[in-house]
Amino acid sequence: MGNDKKSKVLETNESVYDGLAERHSKVVCYQSRKGTRDYLWDIIEKIHKNPGGGDLLEVACGSGTFVELAKKWKMASYEGIDISGNMIKVATKSHGSDKIKFYKSSLEDWEDGHKGKYDIIISSSFLHHLYDLDEGLEQIKSMLKPGGIYIGVHEVDNTRVTTRLEKFDLHWAVLMGHGYTGFWDRLRVFLKFMCSGKIFFKEKKSTARLQEDMVDFRLNEKFYLPDEPVIKRLHAKVVPYCFYNYPIFARLKPINNFQMVVMKNDI
Numbered sequence: 001m002g003n004d005k006k007s008k009v010l011e012t013n014e015s016v017y018d019g020l021a022e023r024h025s026k027v028v029c030y031q032s033r034k035g036t037r038d039y040l041w042d043i044i045e046k047i048h049k050n051p052g053g054g055d056l057l058e059v060a061c062g063s064g065t066f067v068e069l070a071k072k073w074k075m076a077s078y079e080g081i082d083i084s085g086n087m088i089k090v091a092t093k094s095h096g097s098d099k100i101k102f103y104k105s106s107l108e109d110w111e112d113g114h115k116g117k118y119d120i121i122i123s124s125s126f127l128h129h130l131y132d133l134d135e136g137l138e139q140i141k142s143m144l145k146p147g148g149i150y151i152g153v154h155e156v157d158n159t160r161v162t163t164r165l166e167k168f169d170l171h172w173a174v175l176m177g178h179g180y181t182g183f184w185d186r187l188r189v190f191l192k193f194m195c196s197g198k199i200f201f202k203e204k205k206s207t208a209r210l211q212e213d214m215v216d217f218r219l220n221e222k223f224y225l226p227d228e229p230v231i232k233r234l235h236a237k238v239v240p241y242c243f244y245n246y247p248i249f250a251r252l253k254p255i256n257n258f259q260m261v262v263m264k265n266d267i
């Protein structure tokens with residue numbers, strides 16, 4: 001039974017994200033914000049002696065979420081994997097090169113054959129898709145080199161109360177028909193919006209909503225990472241993070257409002 005549900009979750013993720021691939025990079029690019037980038041780098045530098053120049057794996061890379069960041073960090077190589085073949089096509093078309101490679105694979109299939117290979121593993125908006133969180137985090141840890149680190153940027157749990165600023169930001173983004181984009185993108189979209197005279201941008205229909213019970217099933221329930229026993233067992237930590245674009249505010253709020261997993265392979 002468990003395995004049936006697991007296959008269903010994997011299949012549904014693949015088909016839903018295949019459908020979202022073309023417009024994905026336009027909707028989810030909050031990582032391009034300087035504040036978010038600096039915040040991630042701060043954390044990495046604090047726990048990894050010499051992070052620049054190593055090998056980086058991005059799990060569930062979508063259309064290549066952290067490629068630019070990997071370049072900035074001067075990583076020797078970047079590999080991105082994603083279960084959606086269409087995401088991989090978009091990513092390869094936009095960023096593929098000798099040092100930057102993308103592969104269609106689930107985390108579950110990739111782990112075998114890539115043990116102890118990476119200095120940094122990074123993922124964003126991914127952990128809640130895993131049918132088996134324990135297995136997923138164990139697989140990620142097993143692919144780290146000794147001293148290597150994993151950072152999983154993650155949505156807030158659904159019990160979290162958003163700040164006023166975040167609420168405003170979210171409503172604004174929805175109203176303007178664009179996602180978590182950076183300031184200049186917002187300005188560009190806003191100007192386009194003003195010039196077009198349209199009141200709303202029409203969202204393209206996707207099948208995502210119909211299937212979110214299968215894809216986002218963990219977020220539909222209470223999914224509060226600090227409470228997950230696997231975090232303690234793998235000596236991971238959940239550190240403050242503010243998904244809605246303002247990582248700086250994460251420092252001002254209590255830790256249990258945020259979900260960003262940091263894990264080091266210290267054996």
Ligand SMILES: C[S@@+](CC[C@H](N)C(=O)[O-])C[C@H]1O[C@@H](n2cnc3c(N)ncnc32)[C@H](O)[C@@H]1O
Pocket residue numbers: 010013014017018028059060061062063065081082083084087105106107108123124125126129130
């Ligand atoms: C919410 S999107 C996030 C994409 C990107 N990381 C971002 O932040 O914009 C989730 C991604 O996880 C991928 N995914 C879901 N389950 C997966 C699995 N088991 N292994 C690898 N990728 C998976 C999906 O195809 C999708 O691209």
